[in-house]
Amino acid sequence: MTLRALWRSRYSYLFLLPTFLFLGLFNYIPAFSGLYHAFTEWETSSTAHLNGLENFRRMAQDEFLRLSLANQFWLLLASLLKTLIVPLMVAEMLFHLRSSRLQQILRTLFLTPMIVPGMVGVLLWGFIYDPNIGLLNNALTAVGLGSWNRAWLGDWHTALPAVIGIGFPWAGGLALLLYLAGLMALPVDLLAASSVDGATFWQRFWAIDIPLLRGQMKTIAVLTIIGTLQDFGSLLVLTGGGPGLATHVPALHMYFQAFRFGHYGYASAIGFVLFLVTLTFTIANMRFVTANEEIA
Amino acid sequence: MRNRQMQTQAVLITALILLLILSMVPFVMMLVLSLKSNAQIFTHFWEPPKPARWDFYLKAYNALGGYIANTAYVAILTVIGVLALASLAGYTFARHRFPGRELLYYGILSLLMIPGILTLIPTFMLVKEMQLPAFVFAGRAWGPFALINTRWALILPYIAGGQVFGILLCRGFFQSLPEELFEAARLDGASEWDIYRRIALPLSHPILATIAIMTSLSVYNDYIWPLIVISDNAIQTFSVGVTKFAGEFNLDYGPTLAGYVLGSIPLLLLFAFGMRYFIQGITSGALKG
Numbered sequence: 001m002t003l004r005a006l007w008r009s010r011y012s013y014l015f016l017l018p019t020f021l022f023l024g025l026f027n028y029i030p031a032f033s034g035l036y037h038a039f040t041e042w043e044t045s046s047t048a049h050l051n052g053l054e055n056f057r058r059m060a061q062d063e064f065l066r067l068s069l070a071n072q073f074w075l076l077l078a079s080l081l082k083t084l085i086v087p088l089m090v091a092e093m094l095f096h097l098r099s100s101r102l103q104q105i106l107r108t109l110f111l112t113p114m115i116v117p118g119m120v121g122v123l124l125w126g127f128i129y130d131p132n133i134g135l136l137n138n139a140l141t142a143v144g145l146g147s148w149n150r151a152w153l154g155d156w157h158t159a160l161p162a163v164i165g166i167g168f169p170w171a172g173g174l175a176l177l178l179y180l181a182g183l184m185a186l187p188v189d190l191l192a193a194s195s196v197d198g199a200t201f202w203q204r205f206w207a208i209d210i211p212l213l214r215g216q217m218k219t220i221a222v223l224t225i226i227g228t229l230q231d232f233g234s235l236l237v238l239t240g241g242g243p244g245l246a247t248h249v250p251a252l253h254m255y256f257q258a259f260r261f262g263h264y265g266y267a268s269a270i271g272f273v274l275f276l277v278t279l280t281f282t283i284a285n286m287r288f289v290t291a292n293e294e295i296a
Numbered sequence: 297m298r299n300r301q302m303q304t305q306a307v308l309i310t311a312l313i314l315l316l317i318l319s320m321v322p323f324v325m326m327l328v329l330s331l332k333s334n335a336q337i338f339t340h341f342w343e344p345p346k347p348a349r350w351d352f353y354l355k356a357y358n359a360l361g362g363y364i365a366n367t368a369y370v371a372i373l374t375v376i377g378v379l380a381l382a383s384l385a386g387y388t389f390a391r392h393r394f395p396g397r398e399l400l401y402y403g404i405l406s407l408l409m410i411p412g413i414l415t416l417i418p419t420f421m422l423v424k425e426m427q428l429p430a431f432v433f434a435g436r437a438w439g440p441f442a443l444i445n446t447r448w449a450l451i452l453p454y455i456a457g458g459q460v461f462g463i464l465l466c467r468g469f470f471q472s473l474p475e476e477l478f479e480a481a482r483l484d485g486a487s488e489w490d491i492y493r494r495i496a497l498p499l500s501h502p503i504l505a506t507i508a509i510m511t512s513l514s515v516y517n518d519y520i521w522p523l524i525v526i527s528d529n530a531i532q533t534f535s536v537g538v539t540k541f542a543g544e545f546n547l548d549y550g551p552t553l554a555g556y557v558l559g560s561i562p563l564l565l566l567f568a569f570g571m572r573y574f575i576q577g578i579t580s581g582a583l584k585g
Contacts, residue, residue, distance in 0.1 A: 009393075015384050019404075027457065033421075034415055035414075096304075097309070112323075117559050118535070120560060124322040133338060133341070142342065226411060251413055268417050
């Protein structure tokens with residue numbers, strides 16, 4: 001590679017310069033800074049200095065963090081079930097509609113909840129769970145179950161299930177679109193052959209749809225895991241991690257450590273671990289699916 | 297046989313409509329209750345608004361209109377920046393051959409592996425310190441301008457992050473164009489810039505529309521970043537503003553819900569014009585990575 005070759009490509013580099021200026025400043029430097037500061041003591045009042053693995057030792061003994069892990073596990077499990085199963089069922093039902101006109105109309109209607117800003121959706125669910133005028137309590141009273149009324153998000157027993165219930169029946173969104181696109185892309189002759197062979201719906205579902213939708217399922221799973229681990233905004237607004245620690249999660253813990261208590265170094269270490277977890281899931285999932293595809 | 301099929305269709309349609317109704321419950325509740333006074337909500341929860349309190353919408357507009365305008369301002373500038381950078385870089389990666397192309401491209405792809413949670417704190421610290429130094433211009437001293445608590449503290453990082461997915465989409469799109477198109481222009485002596493500006497860019501409107509919609513959506517829905525970098529209410533965005541607003545009026549539910557409806561209108565318009573492009577973006581395959 002000579003200087004002449006580089007000079008000949010000067011326009012290419014020039015065209016990429018603005019992109020990399022932005023990425024360098026706001027993505028690469030912060031990423032490395034985040035990795036570095038995970039190993040520092042860095043408080044509001046002082047500049048950062050290296051303190052080895054001290055932050056990680058502190059994490060191991062952090063009771064709040066330990067309790068938040070259990071919540072995170074349930075939230076993660078629930079959101080995987082929510083995004084992998086219900087939208088797939090809806091996509092299958094839409095796919096099997098005879099009328100393509102009806103199919104299109106229903107698909108669009110299932111996507112309409114997306115026109116409500118994310119934070120409004122969260123606040124609306126806060127409203128549904130409201131102890132005084134909430135829809136849920138009113139509905140229970142209307143059917144004679146008024147004794148079940150409670151402050152759903154304020155009650156230690158129901159706060160986490162209530163958070164999981166947000167978005168019920170979890171039918172639409174990105175996952176539905178991906179599944180539907182996947183089903184539409186299935187080879188027509190394969191479907192025709194299976195129907196000639198007299199395969200029932202469930203036989204076809206397990207033998208054809210599921211294996212061929214594995215790519216979509218992988219994407220949805222990875223996006224869901226990454227999204228769930230990082231989404232603490234809605235918890236911050238709805239419960240603040242409470243009552244007590246009932247809905248506390250590691251990302252929220254990181255946020256509080258940094259922006260409430262000014263422990264930036266310790267918060268960076270939590271961010272670093274969350275990053276490693278996300279990365280592991282992403283890579284493991286890619287490996288797993290590729291290996292499976294090679295066998296098939 | 298035919299009868300059986302009709303039955304199946306009927307069951308499918310019923311199930312789908314049932315699910316749809318359940319999905320719509322929060323939004324119907326929002327619309328109905330936004331027109332009811334507290335007294336009506338407390339005593340006649342299930343009845344339609346009587347009288348409908350349209351004045352709540354004026355109240356909500358006065359409180360939230362500014363936040364919505366701020367978000368629109370930030371979203372528009374972000375979209376312009378993302379489209380400019382993503383199309384130029386995507387075009388270069390797709391159509392130019394130069395030393396280090398693969399390496400640089402992987403450098404961009406690798407960013408998809410970096411979650412925002414790792415960079416949140418360092419980016420905040422960086423933006424907090426960042427400023428344009430003082431300078432003299434037109435006989436006047438200007439600055440220094442600090443970035444924190446300005447709209448640019450939102451726009452600049454949004455452009456940086458938003459272009460990554462945009463570059464992926466644009467690269468895929470420009471690769472799908474026939475080489476002859478560019479070869480002919482090169483033979484005619486067009487400059488690299490002209491080829492990008494006059495051939496590639498005009499052809500890429502559909503993919504740019506997709507990127508514009510995805511970017512606007514993510515700007516509109518972002519909550520944490522504006523929460524930590526903007527402290528001045530006059531330039532705050534809707535997502536943060538609406539949570540404050542919900543607190544202010546928390547004894548008056550109607551106007552709060554009217555505010556939620558108002559905040560949904562910009563996204564309604566966005567989807568009305570661009571649903572097709574949005575669906576293309578989601579299903580384009582770039583997401584399947």
